[in-house]
Amino acid sequence: MELKEKQRKILDVAVELFKEKGYMGSSVRDLATKLNIKAASLYAHIRSKEEILEWICFGIAQEFFDELQEVKSTNIPPKEKLNLFIDKHLSVVLKNRDVTHIYSNEWKHLEERLPEFVELRKNYQQEVEDLISEIYKAENWELKSPAFTTRFILHTLNNSYFWFKRNIESGSEVTDEIRDKVLFGLLGNHKQ
Amino acid sequence: MELKEKQRKILDVAVELFKEKGYMGSSVRDLATKLNIKAASLYAHIRSKEEILEWICFGIAQEFFDELQEVKSTNIPPKEKLNLFIDKHLSVVLKNRDVTHIYSNEWKHLEERLPEFVELRKNYQQEVEDLISEIYKAENWELKSPAFTTRFILHTLNNSYFWFKRNIESGSEVTDEIRDKVLFGLLGNHKQ
DNA sequence: CCTACCGATCGGTAGG
DNA sequence: CCTACCGATCGGTAGG
Numbered sequence: 001m002e003l004k005e006k007q008r009k010i011l012d013v014a015v016e017l018f019k020e021k022g023y024m025g026s027s028v029r030d031l032a033t034k035l036n037i038k039a040a041s042l043y044a045h046i047r048s049k050e051e052i053l054e055w056i057c058f059g060i061a062q063e064f065f066d067e068l069q070e071v072k073s074t075n076i077p078p079k080e081k082l083n084l085f086i087d088k089h090l091s092v093v094l095k096n097r098d099v100t101h102i103y104s105n106e107w108k109h110l111e112e113r114l115p116e117f118v119e120l121r122k123n124y125q126q127e128v129e130d131l132i133s134e135i136y137k138a139e140n141w142e143l144k145s146p147a148f149t150t151r152f153i154l155h156t157l158n159n160s161y162f163w164f165k166r167n168i169e170s171g172s173e174v175t176d177e178i179r180d181k182v183l184f185g186l187l188g189n190h191k192q
Numbered sequence: 193m194e195l196k197e198k199q200r201k202i203l204d205v206a207v208e209l210f211k212e213k214g215y216m217g218s219s220v221r222d223l224a225t226k227l228n229i230k231a232a233s234l235y236a237h238i239r240s241k242e243e244i245l246e247w248i249c250f251g252i253a254q255e256f257f258d259e260l261q262e263v264k265s266t267n268i269p270p271k272e273k274l275n276l277f278i279d280k281h282l283s284v285v286l287k288n289r290d291v292t293h294i295y296s297n298e299w300k301h302l303e304e305r306l307p308e309f310v311e312l313r314k315n316y317q318q319e320v321e322d323l324i325s326e327i328y329k330a331e332n333w334e335l336k337s338p339a340f341t342t343r344f345i346l347h348t349l350n351n352s353y354f355w356f357k358r359n360i361e362s363g364s365e366v367t368d369e370i371r372d373k374v375l376f377g378l379l380g381n382h383k384q
Numbered sequence: 385c386c387t388a389c390c391g392a393t394c395g396g397t398a399g400g
Numbered sequence: 401c402c403t404a405c406c407g408a409t410c411g412g413t414a415g416g
Contacts, residue, residue, distance in 0.1 A: 022216055024214055024216035028394085038402065039396085040310050040397080040402075043395095043396065056392095069389080105297060109214070109217065148355050152355050155354050162343065163340050166338070177394080182377055182379045183381060185372075185378075186274075186377075187375045187376060219409075220411060221409085222411080231411085232386075234412095241411065317393090
């Protein structure tokens with residue numbers, strides 16, 4: 001998936017548009033207007049509207065995969081591994097807020113490559129679940145429902161940008177606060 | 193907002209449809225087909241497609257408000273109040289999964305009553321924030337960012353149905369697991 | 385509840 | 401990159 005310069009520009013503008021109006025609420029005419037061209041001219045650069053959604057969903061999915069491989073191949077104690085995964089995942093999410101939002105909420109409008117996407121995401125969740133299980137096992141923690149816990153972690157991280165207002169500090173302060181909430185919840189800090 | 197029997201039926205079928213295809217991805221013809229009538233016949237019961245979305249968004253918003261008032265007017269210790277709020281809110285969410293999903297993700301497609309909805313939700317969040325602040329203060333807990341914490345709680349509760357598979361047990365086991373995660377996070381149980 | 389129909393807009397193609 | 405245009409579908413109305 002190598003994008004040419006113009007395609008990247010289209011992608012960037014589309015991300016903004018899809019975030020604001022949703023994929024189904026955005027027309028190719030809306031997109032073209034934002035790019036100061038006519039709708040028909042878009043088709044010199046894209047096969048279809050859906051292709052842009054594919055760029056978004058599969059692109060960020062790849063980033064999540066790469067980041068996971070890095071974490072898995074690092075040789076550190078299990079508990080630090082959980083921290084590293086959260087930090088790295090959060091970093092990708094916070095650098096790609098709008099893309100992550102579309103990945104999370106608009107994937108169902110993929111058609112041609114929908115089965116492929118669902119399979120990809122299933123594999124990713126399984127790999128994260130393996131990592132989590134491994135960590136819990138090494139730490140001798142009880143893991144009631146690995147799948148449940150995995151979904152909780154991923155969903156919480158993927159939607160963390162939601163808790164901020166418009167003007168967001170991208171600093172590590174934010175990451176710390178989120179990691180704290182995920183790991184220790186509301187009362188964890190106070191040791192109940 | 194008193195709905196007639198037929199309107200309730202339309203609402204129920206629309207909730208299913210909007211959940212599956214999204215509001216913008218659902219046509220009034222899709223909806224009519226599911227109801228075994230013609231699209232034009234719908235308009236004997238509804239003013240517009242948007243009105244159905246209004247029923248969904250404002251209806252569940254009202255339930256959230258009612259539940260919050262109940263919690264506020266109950267005379268119990270602060271910590272139990274937090275628990276009660278989580279339980280009650282979760283109970284409304286789990287009884288109205290699809291409606292909550294639409295409320296959370298499709299509200300932006302309201303047009304006529306969009307400003308009213310945004311205002312309503314802002315007020316609700318403020319009231320929850322007041323409750324949280326009061327509880328933290330009474331318990332002498334540190335509350336770094338009340339708004340942040342409030343959004344974390346609401347978002348986590350509103351999306352809790354996400355962590356389950358298709359076949360969901362509606363028992364209190366689920367509620368317990370979620371409250372545990374929200375209050376204590378991943379590691380809270382282990383007291384780190 | 386239906387048939388018949390409206391103007392507007394949709395994603396996309398042809399041809400330059 | 402444009403103009404010109406396509407068939408399909410959109411939300412909705414008229415009139416019964």
